[in-house]
Amino acid sequence: MANSSRTFSDVRNVILSAHKNTGAQDKVGFYDTWAENYEQDVALLDYRAPLLAAECVSSFFRGDREKAAVLDVACGTGLVSAHRCLFGCHVAISDCCKKETYDIVIIVGALSVGQVPLTVIRELWDVTKPGGYVCMTTRGNTDNQEYKAELEQLIRALEEEQKWSRVTVVEVEEWEKAVSEQDSGYIPGAIYLYQKS
Numbered sequence: 001m002a003n004s005s006r007t008f009s010d011v012r013n014v015i016l017s018a019h020k021n022t023g024a025q026d027k028v029g030f031y032d033t034w035a036e037n038y039e040q041d042v043a044l045l046d047y048r049a050p051l052l053a054a055e056c057v058s059s060f061f062r063g064d065r066e067k068a069a070v071l072d073v074a075c076g077t078g079l080v081s082a083h084r085c086l087f088g089c090h091v092a093i094s095d096c097c098k099k100e101t102y103d104i105v106i107i108v109g110a111l112s113v114g115q116v117p118l119t120v121i122r123e124l125w126d127v128t129k130p131g132g133y134v135c136m137t138t139r140g141n142t143d144n145q146e147y148k149a150e151l152e153q154l155i156r157a158l159e160e161e162q163k164w165s166r167v168t169v170v171e172v173e174e175w176e177k178a179v180s181e182q183d184s185g186y187i188p189g190a191i192y193l194y195q196k197s
């Protein structure tokens with residue numbers, strides 16, 4: 001059962017401890033262990049990325065919501081899917097990655113340094129149906145600047161290859177509360193929504 005007496009300082013310590021986990025297995029293991037307290041902990045961080053990303057997709061999606069297939073990549077405890085009412089459609093939590101299968105592919109809170117590598121971006125594109133949407137988020141805090149710049153470069157490269165086109169990019173100043181010593185107050189974040197050609 002989740003521990004209801006946790007504080008911001010507990011959450012900060014948990015997140016900073018994850019910096020020691022360098023490999024993908026370590027990172028996934030870390031999130032598995034954190035799962036029990038994850039949702040109440042990220043509420044203390046004022047982590048709104050799942051809601052902001054869901055709202056963003058929902059406001060641009062023009063397909064049939066009842067029939068649309070959504071893939072929530074790196075879903076964690078399912079906070080993005082918890083906002084499926086915004087999509088009004090079926091959300092798949094799946095490792096099955098068949099080409100051109102999903103109307104919406106969404107990855108929230110997982111594209112950042114030490115987490116999911118950028119090689120995933122072309123895979124996200126691959127499993128999206130032509131005309132479907134890919135929604136990605138990243139953080140803009142100090143230690144993620146290089147990753148963010150590389151992510152944007154890759155997104156642009158796919159745009160230049162005419163594989164997708166930009167629907168919107170939203171820079172959010174107050175993404176979530178800062179936990180590292182290099183940042184203070186709130187850190188920024190960004191949402192990228194692209195439509196496959």
Ligand SMILES: C[S@@+](CC[C@H](N)C(=O)[O-])C[C@H]1O[C@@H](n2cnc3c(N)ncnc32)[C@H](O)[C@@H]1O
Nearest residue numbers: 024027028031074075076079108109110115116
């Ligand atoms: C901060 S959680 C985000 C979960 C959920 N999308 C949300 O917004 O609440 C990061 C997720 O990415 C996954 N993840 C991190 N690094 C990964 C990697 N290298 N390979 C696969 N999954 C990874 C974790 O297991 C976790 O589910």
